[in-house]
Amino acid sequence: MNSLSIVLRIIFGPRSFNLFLILAVLAVGCKSSQSIPTTQEIESHGGLEPSDTLSQAATPGYDRLVQEKEQAIALYKPAATKLFDILHTELDLAFDYQNQTVTGTAELTIRPFFHPQQELVLDAQDFELGRIYYENGGEPQSTGYRYDGQQVRIYLPEEVTRADTFKLSMKYTAFPERNSGPGSAAISDTKGLYFIDPLDTVPSKPRMIWTQGETDHNSKWFPTLDTPNEKFTQLIKLTVADSLVTIGNGELVRQEELGNGLRKDHWEMNLPHSPYLAAFAIGDFGKVEAEWDGIPLGYYVEKGFEKGAERVFKNTPEMMGFFSGKLGVRYPWPKYDQIVVRDFVSGAMENTTASIFMEELRLDEHEAIDSEWDYIIAHELFHQWFGDYVSVESWANLTLNEGFANYSEFLWNEYKYGADEAKLKLIAETENYYAEAENKQVDLIRYAYSNAEDLFDSHSYSKGGMIIHMLRTYLGETVFYRALQDYLEKHAFGNVEVNDLRMAFEKISGEDLSWFFNQWFLDKGHPELLFEVDYSIPENILISVTQLQDLNEAPLYQLPIVVSWYEGGERKSKQLFMNQAFQQFALENKTPVDLVFIDEGKNLLAKRIQSSSPEQMRSQFRISELGIARYEALDSLAAWEAHLELESMMLEAVMDEFWAVQENALSILQSHTEWLEASPELEQAVQSIALGAGRNSVRSGALDVLSAFDPDQYQALFLELASDSSYLVAGSALMGLVSAVEPPVDEATIERYSGETNYRMVIPVAEYYISNYISGKGNWFLRQAETIKGEGLYYFLGYLSEYFLRFPEEGEEEAVEFLFQKFQYDSRSYVRLGAFQALLGFTEPAENLARLNRIAGEESDEELASYYNYFLEALNDEN
Secondary structure (H helix, E strand, O other): OOHHHHHHHHHHHHHHHHHHHHHHHHHHHOOOOOOOOOHHHHHHOOOOOOOHHHHHHOOOOHHHHHHHHHHHHHHEOOOOOOOEEEEEEEEEEEEEOOOOEEEEEEEEEEEEOOOOEEEEEEEOOOEEEEEEEEEOOOOOEEEEEEEOOOEEEEEEEEEEOOOOOEEEEEEEEEOOOOOOOEOOOOOOEOOOEEEEOOOOOOOOOOOEEEEOOOOOOHHHOOOEOOOOOOOEEEEEEEEEEOOOEEEEOOEEEEEEEEEOOEEEEEEEEEEEEOHHHOOEEEEOEEEEEEEEOOEEEEEEEEOOOHHHHHHHOOOHHHHHHHHHHHHOOOOOOOOEEEEEOOOOOOOEEOOOOEEEEOHHHOOOOOHHHHOOOHHHHHHHHHHOOEOOOEEEOOHHHOHHHHHHHHHHHHHHHHHHHOHHHHHHHHHHHHHHHHHHHOOOOOOOOOOEOOOHHHHOOOHHHHHHHHHHHHHHHHHOHHHHHHHHHHHHHHOOOEEEOHHHHHHHHHHHHOOOOHHHHHHHOOOOOOOEEEEEEEOOOOOOOEEEEEEOOOOOOOOOOOEEEEEEEEEOOEEEEEEEEEOOOEEEEEOOOOOOOOOOEEOOOOOOOOEEEEOOOHHHHHHHHHHOOOHHHHHHHHHHHHHOOOHHHHHHHHHHHHOOOOHHHHHHHHHHHHOOOHHHHHOHHHHHHHHHHHHOOOOHHHHHHHHHHHHHHOOOOOHHHHHHHOOOOOHHHHHHHHHHHHHOOOOOOOHHHHHOOOOOOOHHHHHHHHHHHHHOOOOOOHHHHHHHHHHOOOHHHHHHHHHHHHHHHHOHHHOHHHHHHHHHHHHHHOOOHHHHHHHHHHHHHHOOOHHHHHHHHHHHOOOOOHHHHHHHHHHHHHHHHHO
């Protein structure tokens, strides 16, 4: 092949090259009087210079670069091409609990999107299909299809155009258990539809069915175009035992009594939404009814927990009013239900009008006193606007769903509990992102990915929420909310990508915001800023800023940076705008100051490097009016182990008006109870907090301090507060009683609490039994392990293990089997982790270790698998 051929191959590719030759020959053939020139003649006449691509192809690393770019193209996931549009989906479903299958009839109303079509491909994962019927104004007729187990290609009997609206109907059996696998960090499984205790074999667990369709898992139970840029209305009919309750999207429009103990419920959704948001739940639920501005609300939970649900979800009406008012768009759906289920594979899911939550929200009235689930309730509710009402056109834009829902938690906290508490949550989110960014930095809007589940990470959630906060901070409240209103109204019941959001903000603000969106949404990384403050001229402080991030990997950022200071107790501030790698700013403060704060309000997503002394941090704590800045100062001093400064300000800290500062101070004080000996005033303050009417977590922290300081002295206080209405307070008081030595608490007192089932009360009792070698409690430990909910089970499993290591004759075999069942089958990663840790004490006999290795090898969570391997390698070497 001559050099010209190589050039053309590189430039045009093989197919284009052939076309190029054909066109060249034809062109020359039309000019029969001219001869075809040779390559040398072309080169000598200067018609073509040797391509730069040739020399580039010979450079080291070029092949690798080509492979990387080709892989990027291969991984690119655009929004799904719309060949057809499903207008309406009607399903008639029944359920086989024995075989965990769904028997269904589906009727889809469809039309071509634009071009004429004669083949339609539907997603239908792991079905058994019967005949498929086509109807377009006449009698239904059977039509041919080909099915590969995941998609069904339907051969329509005629070509249809966008003027045609036709129907497809089919009977099928869906097998959700087939080919299911691990999902993501946010959604741990891909069955789409779940039978919980289908054979009713677990005494403490009710039978349930519920769905979870995100990302493309609803096609595990009904045929559809399973992409987020599809939208349809729907009617779902559910045939169930007449003793059960169903909840679905939209409104319950009819209930048919079928006889033989069966009923068919009709759930109608008259407003369009995406396939992944279709959902229902079936179970023996109790219901709490509420309403907001004429919108009916339902809180569904297992019977017996209704009073708890009433308290857990009590702020929902206020949230709906707050979000509707702020956004300028009224809650857009006809009702809103919230359902608490068992074994959910995520924290919660924002199905349109019917959010489903994990069982940790299943609390009794007493437990719900300390409920702190507002954040997740707000998150799913905000999705009803951002995600359901306006949906992303592709998963690459996921942060337009999750970043906004994440930020709603801040907005609600700010409104309901104050700016400091909201900022505390925002800082926690930024730390989540930074932790992930240590090993993973990717564009926020990502079209190149191997699996959509990979997008459910701290970038899409935490970083996305913080970016939205920075946009609000930069543009101001009025512009921010007016732009969101415009965005929601313009794209109602439609689909969006990130430029739609940018254009909404540009339309309202009048400012080109490409610089902001390019660096934050369309690029990766974050700024790393070195600040140096020169106080040598106190009336004109000089601030130097250097961007340290790797500019080969991250942008050079344009950043608004707020600097603040205090003059006579009055807070002053000035916004600087950085757009270079190194800049200096003269503050021109005029009144001399000796301490300035950079981003005092914690509004900037940036790693900050700044030299500060313990004395400066103590000054920050004492003069800042922002609770979040005082929290930062206290936290920094604790990390530096600046004990002198901490002790000098501890009384101020435990009496701070911001509960998080108090809580942090008490946590520090628990490790330095000698400071109480030196300060009777500090001891009295801690005791007053424990007895006060403040936040229960702070009262609990105060009791923990007194328990660590002198549990014998405070036995009477502990005994009084062990019956407090708050489990947080009562649990800490009970642990204080258990810690007493002179005299030790008597067993009869502890036995009064042995019937409790909340883990905060159970763990002190377990601690007492173990530390005092109380035998005969094997059944108690096993019973508690079966009933403890949520995160409490993680903590309890260690006590369970320790007890049966001491008293194996009381049921070690049953305890070990329980732990293995949790280790292998529990959907919650933290429970599997706790079970693994507990089982490390039972690696003999050898078959236990072999079983531990086998189950660990099946773990889908990469971080957990790595943790397991670390310990198992050592154990395997020993054996």
